[in-house]
Amino acid sequence: MAGLIRYSELLASGWSRGQVRCRAEAGALTRLSRGVYVPTTAPGPDERLAAVFDRLPDGCALGYHSGASLHGFGDARSEDLHVIVPAGLVVPRLRGVVTHESIVPVRNPMWIGGVPCAPAVRCAIDLARTLRRMDALPVLDLCLRVGACSLEGLRSELVAHRALRGVRQARRLVDLADPRPECRQESQLRLLLVDAGLPVPEPQCWVHDRDGLGIYRLDLAYRECRVGIEYDGLSHLDPDRLRHDRARMNWLAAEGWRMRHFTAHDLYRRPTYIAATIRTLLTR
Known part of the structure; x- marks a missing residue:
């Protein structure tokens, strides 16, 4: 994204380390993550996402709470950014970023706001596996209500998760999922x-x-x-x-x-x- 500036680029353009620090303290630059800045006082969500994924290796994708929110059924809210990471991939620790290592690859990621995001059915099943039952069913109901997923799609996605923790809970909740509840x-x-x-x-x-x-x-x-x-x-x-x-x-x-x-x-x-x-x- 054009608004993002790396720390190394600022130094290469003739800025000193002190100038970068002073500009950041004055509000002319906003530090989005380590070594990544944007020349605004209020960076948008797309810029924040781009800054995070700028430091993550290829193969990572938004998922869980964050992916569900982008798909329109973010009933399970979280202040952190949730990222699915392929098993065995080493990623840096980033403040406000929760990584979920998974042996199940993210098939056909969708690009939203310039970053890869897991499909809606993947986000829904991951949350159905890992949230408390009382929090998971509202997510499934809402994803059906907004049309982000279908029951057939949820059941098909369960097959890929059959060996993972919580899949039995997810399977039972999918059988109960219904698009009609309004809250x-x-x-x-x-x-x-x-x-x-x-x-x-x-x-x-x-x-x-x-x-x-x-x-x-x-x-x-x-x-x-x-x-x-x-x-x-x-x-x-x-x-x-x-x-x-x-x-x-x-x-x-x-x-x-x-x-x-x-x-x-x-x-x-x-x-x-x-x-x-x-x-x-x-x-x-």
């Missing part, structure tokens, strides 16, 4: 119920009136039992939203639906309470 908490609620031994609930379930018109959509539901499950985030505290929710609850109750609402406190602090509550409703 990570909906995905986590679904996984919580399945892990508790309950049937898989239907995400984003439409409830119709007697004329067949879709009236309300539930976060999760067991349609045959008329049990609905909602995740209430901060947006539900808005007065207008509260009035809408009240009318919604009354209509659903009149139609025979038994609704249960859960919050972040329930999801992350009282998961057994959620499972016990839904199990009781389903067994009545």
